[in-house]
Amino acid sequence: MTTGQATSPRGGVRAAVLGALLVLAGLNPSPAAAEPETACAAGTGPYQRELEEHIGRPVDGVQSSADCLAVRAFQRKNGVIPADGYPGVATYRTMLVVAARPDPNAAGDCPVRSYRVTCVDMDRQLLWVQQGSRVVFPVVPVRTGRDTQETRPGWHEVYWRSKDHKSTLYADSPMPYSQFFDGGQALHGRTGYLYAHGGSAGCVNLTVADAERLWNLLDEGDAVYVWGTKPGTDD
Known part of the structure; x- marks a missing residue:
């Protein structure tokens, strides 16, 4: 015979059930300690x-x-x-x-029209689509043409779309979700690192995910407006 208060079997079951319910609800009664923040040792960067x-x-x-x-x-x-x-x-x-997200066209550089306009800001390397004053495709990063192969500024129009396009000039390089707007220059996805090599060969590169979303919005005949100068290129 042992001394002290005996534990009721029903009480033990109730405690176990309660603990399981708390875990399922994300309220672990005995949470593990949060991992300490690791040291950050990166040096001074270019930006x-x-x-x-x-x-x-x-x-x-x-x-x-x-x-x-x-x-x-x-x-x-x-x-x-x-x-x-x-x-x-x-x-x-x-x-x-x-x-730029709150108002990418705050400076008014992209013309406001009643129809959709794809705005390509080479100064900030940004793209968005607006219809009237409403942004219908949120601002995303892009990579425009490098020095001597600059993306051509001004008004353009999507004249041909090729979903699984491959370049005929650059060793069959993939150009997914290509939407051509001026003499071989296109809005298209770039596989790999978006910011490599200082710029594109004139196209407006997006991540593949962003290019797919843009493809699903635009159509032939849609307007594209390009302005500014890519940092690191001549005026």
Whole structure:
């Protein structure tokens, strides 16, 4: 015979059932301790000042551990890979998208029309579609033509679409969801890293996912308006 209060079998069952219900509801009664934040050691990046200003850090152009953590938090929030705290080109381009989202045409550079207009801002390397003053395709990053192969500015029109297109000039390079708007220049997806090689050969490159969504919106005859100058190219 043992001493002390015996536990009721029913009480034990009730406790087990309650614990299981809490786990299923995401309310684990004994949660594991959160993993500590790992150190952030990325150095100063080429877009240090721009990121510091955007995320509200002191703007001195020199990466600190606090800057690194803040940049990494921005990267994680906005899906930048790798989220390592380094203020590189992918993070900067994402920052431009985030900053433009409330009103990408705030400067009025893209003409407002009653019909759909695909707006290609080469200054900021951004694209969106508007109809009237309403944005019908949200702003996304793009890669326009490099120096000597610049994307041609001005008014254009989608004149041909080829979903599984391959380049006849560049060794059958894939150009998924191609929507041609001017003499061989097209809006199309780019497999791999969007920001490689300093620019395209004149086309407006999007991620494949963004190019597919744009393909599902546009049609032949839709207007495209291009303006500005890609950073790093001649006027």
